[in-house]
Amino acid sequence: MFSKACKYAINAMIYISTLPGGNDRVSLKDISKAINSPEAFTAKILQVLVRENLLSSIKGPNGGFEIHEDGRKTQLYRIVQVIDGDQIFIGCALGLEKCSEDHPCAVHNKFKAIREHLAGMMLTTSLEDMAKGIKNGTNFLKI
Amino acid sequence: MFSKACKYAINAMIYISTLPGGNDRVSLKDISKAINSPEAFTAKILQVLVRENLLSSIKGPNGGFEIHEDGRKTQLYRIVQVIDGDQIFIGCALGLEKCSEDHPCAVHNKFKAIREHLAGMMLTTSLEDMAKGIKNGTNFLKI
DNA sequence: TTTATAAAGGATAAAAATATCTTAAATATC
């Protein structure tokens, strides 16, 4: 479904959203520990998220990553879009270059419902929503 | 969602299911033309499907591939399972090794519905169902 | 202003997926 990069991205973003914010930032090291991901690879992914303004970073001592209040309203859809692209939401399940109502692949109609279900869910699910479950111990980011 | 190999597999299997059967077989060449896939790579994928008894093949002149009547009842679920494995249906969307009701990832419940939707659809969709749309020109296998 | 810290960026490596090529095996037809 999602690439590893995308899974790390989502888990990392949710993790950062669980933290108090304010003047506190979290380091790459702590993030990759919290979500059990390879540190250097995670760094590359976070760089993309920073460039796309879904995440902010500060270098140097007491530096690290943070997501401001508004940023915590980011939908999971947007993270997937930035890391994996949106073919998962709008592309053809069977890989036809031009798959449409007029020229549908074999499973077009059956998959339309799935894609809409997935996209709808991802569009209505925000980081802060997911962070709640982690903060109260109902949900987990690793193992 | 699915690997390229899996997309080729599904399109190829549907294509073969549109053909009359009987004593007629279809060649690798014709299959990869019909679904617009790289011939040699498609051969490798069909070999897996043959080994798994989802497809039968005969070597030599007038040889080729065919799917007998019963085989056309194969569900798309089974093809995905054989080519990509079933992580798409049962695995954790965020990559947790042990994701369960007791130890759910951040999106566990939201994805449960998606996975069930997808699995249900793939379990109830057969090759012969999909072949109908191709045969009557409603659906397409390429472009 | 020096030093330490932490992310950014670039280069490289390793693994997996995709793709191709060559030879072998099976089988129909002459």
Next chain:
DNA sequence: GATATTTAAGATATTTTTATCCTTTATAAA
């Protein structure tokens, strides 16, 4: 039996994804 045809199998190549390492840049604090 020889030949031609077609899939199977094995080796190899290419591309993409995942992962690591090293250097640079920014910044806080001594």
